Amino acid sequence: KELEVGIDKIGLYVPKYYIDMKELATYRGVDPNKWTIGIGQEQMAVPTLASDVVALAANAANQIITEEDKGLIDQVIVGTESGVDHSKSIATFVHGLLEINPFAKAFEIKQACYGATAALQLACDYVRLRPERKVLVIATDISRYGLDTSGEPTQGAGAIAMLVSANPKILTIRQESFMHTNHQFDFWRPNDSEYAMVDGHFSTKLYQDEFVKVLEHVEAMNPSLLERIEAMTFHLPFTKMGLKALNAYEEAKGSHPIIDKWRSHYDASRVLNRRVGNIYTGSLFLSLISLLAKDDTLSAGETIGLFSYGSGAVSELLIGQLQPDYRQYVNSEEIEQHLDRRDALTVEQYETIFLEKQLVNDGQSAPLTADEVGFYFAGITDYKRQYHYQA
Numbered sequence: 001k002e003l004e005v006g007i008d009k010i011g012l013y014v015p016k017y018y019i020d021m022k023e024l025a026t027y028r029g030v031d032p033n034k035w036t037i038g039i040g041q042e043q044m045a046v047p048t049l050a051s052d053v054v055a056l057a058a059n060a061a062n063q064i065i066t067e068e069d070k071g072l073i074d075q076v077i078v079g080t081e082s083g084v085d086h087s088k089s090i091a092t093f094v095h096g097l098l099e100i101n102p103f104a105k106a107f108e109i110k111q112a113c114y115g116a117t118a119a120l121q122l123a124c125d126y127v128r129l130r131p132e133r134k135v136l137v138i139a140t141d142i143s144r145y146g147l148d149t150s151g152e153p154t155q156g157a158g159a160i161a162m163l164v165s166a167n168p169k170i171l172t173i174r175q176e177s178f179m180h181t182n183h184q185f186d187f188w189r190p191n192d193s194e195y196a197m198v199d200g201h202f203s204t205k206l207y208q209d210e211f212v213k214v215l216e217h218v219e220a221m222n223p224s225l226l227e228r229i230e231a232m233t234f235h236l237p238f239t240k241m242g243l244k245a246l247n248a249y250e251e252a253k254g255s256h257p258i259i260d261k262w263r264s265h266y267d268a269s270r271v272l273n274r275r276v277g278n279i280y281t282g283s284l285f286l287s288l289i290s291l292l293a294k295d296d297t298l299s300a301g302e303t304i305g306l307f308s309y310g311s312g313a314v315s316e317l318l319i320g321q322l323q324p325d326y327r328q329y330v331n332s333e334e335i336e337q338h339l340d341r342r343d344a345l346t347v348e349q350y351e352t353i354f355l356e357k358q359l360v361n362d363g364q365s366a367p368l369t370a371d372e373v374g375f376y377f378a379g380i381t382d383y384k385r386q387y388h389y390q391a
């Protein structure tokens, strides 16, 4: 029997502020229904300079790991496409801030929104070899297309932390997975550009094509597997995207009861994403948390599909199995409280925060203040990013 490894703990951290999509749409002269229904977003997380990707990652991880875990963690792996340095990984910052056992390694993985999926797979493979040890995986990103651009309603910010162990309490991840790579320019972020480059309609088309290709590959490799998947979760750049993928698969295959079953679970899997926006590497796992917290019809033992898509483009379908007491470890009320603690911004406040440029002169920046309790980015001294903890 395959040793069971997977997600033992999972935590979410989003910034203190958000903007209401109806308010922003009205201000932009767009019919709000286009964004709430056509794209499927209600609120969008807005990060200040102090809640950068390192702070988001450290705060997400801090919520789930104990002192005992810190001694058992052999690796800290961060999946991100919003790195703060070409060389130094976000994982080393987090390792230091959380005071994780020094005899561990820490590094970053990049491939657009797919990076954290590679990190999770790597973590699971490691724990299969060393079942007594643990790996901390974090997805952290800030998505920026620019004010008044077509990508604007699909921005967001946040981090997801996962502790990978043997005999996990939430979801086992199978060794068998299904992947596909296709070198394309649908969405990319040149090093010297503040904003993402995107060929929007091509990107949504490519996503759908890749989903169909991966599922056709599953059909060829393990014919009965798809019908055993009770619910399918997706990378959700915006929450209409998974539905578009399901429609594309139906168009390619014809109607099938399994597609209707996946549709029946879909709304639960996007509740949280509707309130946060696109968090790139974390979006798939935000959707997983959403499904586990909000879908009362699921039962332990059932199989969950996780479709990861990273522009450029790499896709992979992971297969998970719900563990007996998973509900106890994904606390719906705590998640709601975390989102409800946020303050709404006016459009004017959102634009001011969005355009705030760090005052970086010769590697120095003005000191920053914390938005709330937790880790925050405090500014740059001698080209070195400084992080503090607000008690």
Ligand code: CAA
Pocket: 031, 033, 034, 035, 037, 038, 039, 113, 150, 151, 152, 153, 154, 186, 187, 198, 199, 200, 201, 203, 204, 207, 235, 236, 237, 238, 240, 241, 278, 280, 309, 310, 311
């Ligand atoms: N009421 C209801 N629905 C309406 C509406 C109204 N008044 N007006 C328009 N709509 C619908 C449209 O019919 C459309 O729905 P369908 O796609 O189902 O037909 C939807 O609203 C969006 O309309 P448009 O396509 O006209 O929107 P747009 O041209 O402004 O751009 C976008 C949408 C391409 C997603 C753009 O926001 C974008 O480029 N976003 C960034 C790229 C992105 O997220 N791509 C996703 C795939 S790539 C990926 O997954 C990686 C990643 O994370 C970036």
